[in-house]
Amino acid sequence: MLSKNMIVVAVVAVLVIASVGVILLVETEDKDPQINILAQVNSEGSAIFVSGEINSLEDFGGKIFATPGPDSIQHMMLMNYITEETDYDFRAAPGEGVEKSDDVVYWTQVGPVQMKDFLEDGTIQGGIAWEPYNSQIVAEVDGAWIYKWSDELIEAHPCCVLAVNSEFEQNNPETVERFVAAHVVATAWIMETVQDNTSANYSYMVDIGSKFAFGDNSTEDKEVTKDSLSHVAFDYAITDAWKSSLEDVVDTYATLGLFEKDPESLGYDTNEEFVDTIVNTTYLENAANVSEADEADELLDVRVGWLAGDIHQLARLVAMDENIGAGLGYGDRSIFEAFGLNIIGGDGNPYANGGVVMDAFFSDDIDIGYLGAPPAILRTVNAMA
Amino acid sequence: MMPLRYDPDKKLHQFARVLGITIVSLSLLVLVWWMIALLIDIPYLPTPVRVYDAFWRLMEFGDVATGLTMGEHVQSSLQRFAGGFAIAFAIAVPLGLAMGYSQTTEEFSNPIIEVIRPIAPMAWAPLFILSMGALLGPMMVVFIGVFFPVLSNTIFGVKKIDPYMVDAARTLGANNLQVFYKVMFPCTVPFIMNGIKIGLGIGWMCIVAAEMIIAFGGGVGYFILTQSQIGNWSNVFVGLFLVSALGILTTGLADRVHRIVVRRVGME
Amino acid sequence: MNESLSIKNLEKVFKTEDDEVVAIADFNLDVKKGELVSLLGPSGCGKTTILRMVAGLLEPSSGDVVVAGNKVSGPGSDRGMVFQEFALFPWRSVRKNIEFGLELSGVPKAEREQRANEYLEMVGLERFADARIHELSGGMKQRVGIARALANDPEVLLMDEPFGALDAQTRNIMQKELLKIIKRTEKTILFVTHSVDEAVFLSDRIVVLTKRPGSIKEIIEVPWPRPRDRASPEVTEMRKSILDELEKENVMNDD
Numbered sequence: 001m002l003s004k005n006m007i008v009v010a011v012v013a014v015l016v017i018a019s020v021g022v023i024l025l026v027e028t029e030d031k032d033p034q035i036n037i038l039a040q041v042n043s044e045g046s047a048i049f050v051s052g053e054i055n056s057l058e059d060f061g062g063k064i065f066a067t068p069g070p071d072s073i074q075h076m077m078l079m080n081y082i083t084e085e086t087d088y089d090f091r092a093a094p095g096e097g098v099e100k101s102d103d104v105v106y107w108t109q110v111g112p113v114q115m116k117d118f119l120e121d122g123t124i125q126g127g128i129a130w131e132p133y134n135s136q137i138v139a140e141v142d143g144a145w146i147y148k149w150s151d152e153l154i155e156a157h158p159c160c161v162l163a164v165n166s167e168f169e170q171n172n173p174e175t176v177e178r179f180v181a182a183h184v185v186a187t188a189w190i191m192e193t194v195q196d197n198t199s200a201n202y203s204y205m206v207d208i209g210s211k212f213a214f215g216d217n218s219t220e221d222k223e224v225t226k227d228s229l230s231h232v233a234f235d236y237a238i239t240d241a242w243k244s245s246l247e248d249v250v251d252t253y254a255t256l257g258l259f260e261k262d263p264e265s266l267g268y269d270t271n272e273e274f275v276d277t278i279v280n281t282t283y284l285e286n287a288a289n290v291s292e293a294d295e296a297d298e299l300l301d302v303r304v305g306w307l308a309g310d311i312h313q314l315a316r317l318v319a320m321d322e323n324i325g326a327g328l329g330y331g332d333r334s335i336f337e338a339f340g341l342n343i344i345g346g347d348g349n350p351y352a353n354g355g356v357v358m359d360a361f362f363s364d365d366i367d368i369g370y371l372g373a374p375p376a377i378l379r380t381v382n383a384m385a
Numbered sequence: 386m387m388p389l390r391y392d393p394d395k396k397l398h399q400f401a402r403v404l405g406i407t408i409v410s411l412s413l414l415v416l417v418w419w420m421i422a423l424l425i426d427i428p429y430l431p432t433p434v435r436v437y438d439a440f441w442r443l444m445e446f447g448d449v450a451t452g453l454t455m456g457e458h459v460q461s462s463l464q465r466f467a468g469g470f471a472i473a474f475a476i477a478v479p480l481g482l483a484m485g486y487s488q489t490t491e492e493f494s495n496p497i498i499e500v501i502r503p504i505a506p507m508a509w510a511p512l513f514i515l516s517m518g519a520l521l522g523p524m525m526v527v528f529i530g531v532f533f534p535v536l537s538n539t540i541f542g543v544k545k546i547d548p549y550m551v552d553a554a555r556t557l558g559a560n561n562l563q564v565f566y567k568v569m570f571p572c573t574v575p576f577i578m579n580g581i582k583i584g585l586g587i588g589w590m591c592i593v594a595a596e597m598i599i600a601f602g603g604g605v606g607y608f609i610l611t612q613s614q615i616g617n618w619s620n621v622f623v624g625l626f627l628v629s630a631l632g633i634l635t636t637g638l639a640d641r642v643h644r645i646v647v648r649r650v651g652m653e
Numbered sequence: 654m655n656e657s658l659s660i661k662n663l664e665k666v667f668k669t670e671d672d673e674v675v676a677i678a679d680f681n682l683d684v685k686k687g688e689l690v691s692l693l694g695p696s697g698c699g700k701t702t703i704l705r706m707v708a709g710l711l712e713p714s715s716g717d718v719v720v721a722g723n724k725v726s727g728p729g730s731d732r733g734m735v736f737q738e739f740a741l742f743p744w745r746s747v748r749k750n751i752e753f754g755l756e757l758s759g760v761p762k763a764e765r766e767q768r769a770n771e772y773l774e775m776v777g778l779e780r781f782a783d784a785r786i787h788e789l790s791g792g793m794k795q796r797v798g799i800a801r802a803l804a805n806d807p808e809v810l811l812m813d814e815p816f817g818a819l820d821a822q823t824r825n826i827m828q829k830e831l832l833k834i835i836k837r838t839e840k841t842i843l844f845v846t847h848s849v850d851e852a853v854f855l856s857d858r859i860v861v862l863t864k865r866p867g868s869i870k871e872i873i874e875v876p877w878p879r880p881r882d883r884a885s886p887e888v889t890e891m892r893k894s895i896l897d898e899l900e901k902e903n904v905m906n907d908d
Contacts (some may be wrong), residue, residue, distance in 0.1 A: 005412045012413060019416035026423045064601075071449045091452030092611075095461070095520035095602030104452075108600045109611075257449035260439065260617045355614045362428070382616035383428035385435065549740035552710050555806050557754035558730025567757075571744045 030267055034361055036169055036280040038180050040242060041160035041187075041370055042312040045232035046074050046150035047134040048081075050126035051119055052143020057086060060240040061102035064093045066110035066118060066127030070258075071355035071379065073249075073372035074128040077153050078107065080252050111352060113309060116141060117303045130159070132213045132228035132311045139224050149231055158245045158373040159232075159384040160312045168367040169280070175300045178339040179368055180283040181290035185318035185374045186335050189328070194229060204323065205229075205314070212317055213309045228311050236315075238281050249374050250381075258378060262383040278380065293340025295331065301342050305357045305366035308350040355379060431619040436626070439619035448620075450611050453603045459631065460606040465520065466592045466635070469527025473584065477535035478577060482569065484536075485543020498536070506530040506591045510598055517603035523595035530591040531584035535577065541578025543569060578643040583641050589632045605631070656719075657841035658684040658707070658809045663716035665702055667725040675866040676702050680716070682860060682869070684809070689835060691852040693872075693895070694862030695903055700845045701813055703867070707843060708732050708811050721808050730754060733807030737814040739794045741786045747797050748773065748782040754805030772800040775834060792823040796830070803838060810842045816851070828854055832879050836901050853888055854881055861895060864902050871898065 054063065060082075067075035082090045082105050091105035100106065110118055112129040116137050119127065126147070129137075138144045150157050162183055169176050193201045210217040210225040250271040254262040263274035293299075306313050318324055319335040320343060330338035346366035351357045354375030360366045361384065392398050415433050422432040431439075447454035484491040506529040514522030546569055554568045596606025609624035663680040666673055676699045686691050686699040692700040707718050709728035718725050720732060735752075739752050748769050755765045773779050776796035778805055786794065795815055802810055816824040829852060835842065852859045853875060861871045873895065881888055 012409070015413060015417055017412075019420040021422055022420040023416070028423065031426075031428075034501070069614055070611050071616070089452065092603055092607075093601045095518060097520060098602070110600060257446060258615055260435070260615075260619055355616070376559065379616040382618070383429070383615075385431070385619065547738075547740065548737050549738050550742060552708075552728075553734065553736060553740040553742075553801075554753070555710065556708055556730070556732060556734035556758075556807075556811070557730035557801070558728075558757045563757055568742070569754075571742070574744070 003094055012211075021034055032166060033278045033380045034166060034383055035163040035278070035369075035376060035380055036166055036359075037161045037163050037238075037246075037278055037373070037376065038176070039162040039183055039236045040158070041162055041183075041234075041236070041315055043157060043159050043233045043235065043242070043245075044149070044151050045131040045154075045159055045228070045312050046128060046157075046188055047131075047231070048078065048126065048128045048147040048153070048224045049119075049134050049137050049144055050147045051122075051124075051141070052145075054126055054147070055117075060086070060105050060126075061088060062100040062104065062106075063125040064106045064108055064123070065105050066115045066124045066129070068112055068129060068353050069109045069355060071358075071375045072353050073157075073159060073374040074105070074130060076252060076256075076374045077150060077157065078128045079256060081148075081153050084254070094246050111213065119144060131232055131314055132209075132224055133309075135227040135231070136214075136224045139220070139227070154203065154245075154248070158242060158249065159375060160310070161371055161373045162236075162368065162370060163361070163376050164368050165361050165364070165366070172300075172302075173365070175291055175302050175341065176368070177283055177286065178293070178341055179302060179336075180298070181287040182319050182339040182341060183315055184284070185235050185285040185328070185339075186324075187234055187315045189324065189335075190234045190314055190318055194234070197226070199326070201324075205318070208317055209311055209314055213252060215238050232312055232314075234315065236284070238279060238284055243275055243279060244272075246279070246373055246377070247271050249377055250274060251372070253378055253381070259351060260382050263381060266381070266384050274381075278377075281291070292330070292338050295333070297340055299337065299340055299342035301344055302368055303344045303346045303366045304368040305346040305349050305351055305360045305371075307354070307357065307371065308352060310370075316370055398587075414615040420565070428616070429618050431622060435619045436622040439617070440623045440626075443620065443623055448608055448611075450615055450617075451603065451608070453476040453608075455627070457606075458603045458605050458608045459627065460525045461602055462592055462596065462606070462631070465523045465596075465604065466527055466588060468521075469524040469533050469592070470588055473531035473535060473588070473590040474581070477580075478539055479534050479538025480557070481536045481577075482543055482565070482573065485540045485573070486569065491540070493644070498533075502533050504529075507588070507594050510591075510595045514595065514599055519599045521593055523599060523604070523606075526591045526595040531581075534587060535580040538576045538580025538583070539573055542573030542580075545576065546572040574646060575643075578646070579640070582636060582639050585635050588633070589628075589635060593628050656683050657686045657721060658682075658843065659717075659719040660684075660703075660707065661717045661719065663703065663706060663718070664714045665699070665706065665711070666714045677706075678866040678868050680868060684841055684843060686841055687839045688857045689844055689855055690796060691844045691846055691856040691859045692862060693846060693852045693859050693899075694867065695864055695899055696847065698862040698864050699843070700847075700868030701763070704734075704790075704811050704813050704843060704845050707809075708734050730758065730805050731808040733802035733805050733809070733813055734794070734811045735798045735802050735811065735815045737817045739791075739798050741794060741797055741801070743777055743786045746783050746785060747778060747789070750786070750797055751800045751804045758805075768804055772804045774905075775837060776800045776805070776830070790823075791819045792827055795819065797829060797898060799831070799834065803834070803840065808841065810840045812842060812844045814845055817846075824851070829880060831855065839901065849892050849899070850883065853892050853895070855879075861897070861898060870902065 055061065067078055069075060079090050082088050089104040091104050091106055093108040094100065108124065110124065110127065112133040115127045115129055115133060118124045119141055134146060138146055139248060152374050164176055190205070193199065193205050196202060206222050207217050209229065210221045213225060216222040250263060253259055263271050268274040306316055321381060322332055322334045325334040325338055326332055328335065336343050346360050348360065348365065351360060354371035357369045357371040358379035360374055361369060419433050422430045433478050448458065480494065484494055506526050509529055510526045513525045517525060550568055550572065551564055553580050554564050559567065593606035596604035597610045599607060605624055609621055612620040612624060660680060660682045663677055665677040666675050679704060692703060694700050702711065706713045709725060709732065742753065751769045751772055752765045755768060773782050776799060778793065778796055781789065781793065789797070816827050819827060832855065844855065856875050859873045859875060860869055861873065862868070863870045877887060
């Protein structure tokens, strides 16, 4: 007769044996990166802004700076700048009433949309954000000025990239191919248009950019948008120089200790090797050969994620615009449609920051995303630990 | 040779038994966790080994992402928690005693309380945090969480007072005030303590959740959030264990206090 | 004057939703100093109601309670009470229970301790001075109850079926203990019971009450010295006659 105690003991024994068995026998496979990087979207376009009460680096001590979050490229740039180029410590801001040290620069997480308000009410004394928010803040907040643009912080720092879910890429190479081709066309259009700011195309670009960033296209907003655009470098190319700047990002994170296991502990000989693994240039190299899709053909669905109000990702906006597509001779189709793609916004789109875009990749809500290179790298590496 | 047998009457044996079973039970948990982590192999569920390593790394280097040490995080959380608890206790107990004692007070206070009670503590969090800041905000969220259980249990305790005890006190010459603090209060103490235990559990949950929406000041909830953002799930699990340990500590503390208070009240 | 307690024209009317219930109608009683008077009657006759009005725990609808020449209203330490359910304070030790009344009146610690020891010894609980209430048997608990009430030195001791919660043997023992205590303290006691045997064993006088509305049916003098032999013919005879009276009371008021 089975007593209650015996049943408990039996269940426990089974669980113990099963667990120990699994622990001893199952070998964890090395994980593949969740995403691959297909193309550049832009570089530059971030800046450290400060309020009127800060006149120079000496005034940074004891002040609070806003960043979009510890997983953002901006945070990394600020952290890197403060820890490498200054004598300050870099720490999260304490609550009110706690004495702040003049030897420390403090940070707090704020969405770029709210940074202006926080600066105005004195909660923060500076911050780092992506365009157009830096330009907007210095235009609209009394006394605020740009301390450094991102190209002064890190030369040619990589900003946004086009990334694809690795599994999706393996199963849908044709869709990916078309997407990259469309991206190249759109980015090339932008690169040409910014060169002539009197052209009708330029005005149109400022118009749609303004509406996307501010929800509005008032004259002030458009002026701000123009300022922003002058500080962003749009390009799609993946050069060796650019790849080496990605390696710098990996190095920075490794040095700052933000990886649970850095690439070398994961089995890569160098950070360079890791970057080589996640950057896939084949689609970019083949982009010129991809031809328009037939108007009669069915469009291929692709779920896309992007950041809210981020002017860096103008290329996507351009590629989705029907007027620009018409101007390029695609009939009444946008560039994406011309390449046979139907863009579906992922669940929860647009996302607050790069980390959230990565979350969407992990939960398989999106196939392709526009996000900052640093969060892409940080979250990918940490998921491989 | 005397064989070693379990004697349920000996305190030492009892203690050893409880300790032994606890160790076996928790070890089993770790083993099963380990097994599942290996089998389903997703970034969100690290193995116990990784969490263990992460813990020691955090102890040595602190929380690199925020620049705060784990000790500072814990301190922030405990400060907010203790503050919120103290305020809740200071208001709920006297109010509960008054409401239990006086029907008018109860009738007057009831509508106010029943209107506020259904609002979950976390629903207040954004309002409190934005208006009162990163220290008082979460503290007040804890306050809401602790207040209602302590209040309800105190009122219940007063109603459960044996009326004969009150009669006895009166026939021994006690005036109203003396009846209140020499009889009613001691009678309600076990109920108050029960309310406290419940309140502590809720309050602790509130503090972690509230800290996830603050922008300043560190804290264990804040730590868990930032580590989720950078995707270091091993650290997140360390955070979870920390929350658990602190919760157990505070409840254990409540138990101690319970025993001390009961003893002291009897000595009066 | 040698009246400890004087109850004059005591009346209690309970108002219900549609009716008025007269619980006690015109109750009068004088209790001499050192007397033990029992209130005896069928259930619902209001004997506890009378006791509580004397204690001041219940307000009479009309009438007065006079203790040692003073009219009283509300409870006070001059009328100590012992309860059927003991009503001890479980968070206090035996000693601390006994000291309770003395604490209330601000008696200094040393004197409190001394008085408590006196009464502990009187009820035979010296060895249990620091015990917790829940460790005691029923009989022991009631000893504490009696000691607690007596330590406060009330003018009158009111006892509300104090041995009702005890088993028959313990009850008999406690009755004998009570006699010993009375001998030592000579307290005036108003004793409520529904046990005829107990009333005859303990009382100087027995007040037999009618059914509701309660008033005095008869007052019986019990002349014999204590302790009395329960089996003796006089005691047995008195017990029988009272029981008969009570039975009649029940039968007569059966509606």
